Amino acid sequence: MAEISFPLPDLGEGLIEATVLDWLVSPGDQVERNQPLVELETSKSALELPSPQAGKVIRIHGSPGETINVGEPLVVFEVPDNTAGIVGTVPKDDAPKRRVRLSAVLDED
């Protein structure tokens, strides 16, 4: 298994930090991509942060009321080694399928 850390992303508008309001997941939870992870409050608004990926949450950083800077660790996921690539998908090694058959008279001259 591999660990992947998800730092607090840049929330736009020049904001450099956010305060944790409420965690919507706990360590041990299996989450799906885009599932809301945490409610955050910035100086502009409150928002729900969606998960960037599927995986098992193994650590969360920041209790409600604590402030986290952009780029600091927020969530650590555990994922199987073979899905640990961050870009793209892992190709399946399917049984090979064919439509073309070969036909040849092999003169072994």
Next chain:
Amino acid sequence: MSESNTATLEAGSATETQSVKLSMQQALNRALDEILSTDPKTVVFGEDCGQLGGVFRITDGLQAKHGESRVFDTPLAESGILGMSVGLAMAGFHPMPEVQFDGFAYPAINQIVCQIARMNYRSRGTLPMPITLRVPSFGGIRAPEHHGESLEALFAHVPGLKVVSPSDPHDAYHLLKYAASRPDPVIFMEPKSRYWQKGDVDTADGGTLTGARIVRPGRHLTLVAWGAMVARCLQVAELAAEDGIDVEVLDLRWLKPIDAEALATSVGKTRRAVVVHEAPLTSGLGAEVAQLITQSCFDTLKAPVERVTGFDVPYPSGDLEDEYIPNIDRILLGIQRVLEYRRG
């Protein structure tokens, strides 16, 4: 079969062999770890290579083990990554930079072609460039633009560069260590669609690391491939066997220099050849391979060398990959064209 393997089979014990089952990702990670441990002059760097451990986790854990001065993140600027490699090499280091994806090498072409490839020549041998540039290469993972390209012909055309691509974990482990030990710059093209498939790695015995390698012997036709296409050609060979055609699969491995002798030996025996690559057809490395075969085997060839390749279009994203990358049927059709050919 090496003596140590034989001894292990007889003893029935896993302790006497160095053979382990690893994915290519794990094999590369282990090789880098060992290179960093044994050569204090090696430095590993690139986008996300440090703290994150690489987007494909090839450098996973290396910064924590070897420190931030030897394994580190760079800005998102490939010309800087490769330009810094030149300076580090001049100062006596052995840089192992990563360009995160094939298509990200374009901004660094000036540094690769005009500096890394010819600094040794330009300096009359006083400034060698012992740089191993790792490039996750080729397609097959449903990634966006610039993440699925095949640049081997571009690199192979540049005097002063060596180019190699492993097709399985064993070769990945040993070829990376071998490339890192060379005094010349080596472009190390990792087939990213093969990072996660596991295979046996004999860490003690790498076998011959120069030249091509026959991965499946056969009598009737030679399939020449490299990188991710080797696994596909092995599938094709199994299917061809159902039809009574005995296909040899030659993994070229080194794309510069190309092992012309291995091509001559294999096709000299089979008298038929199909070369398969993901890169576009025109001016692809398949043309070079076809010429080398024709040069050595012209008198005995049964048919012109066929090429089964990508198309002359920008690499397509997403599901269109399946139409672009040579698939099993397209390779079988290439074989059929060779089998059908009759001299006029």
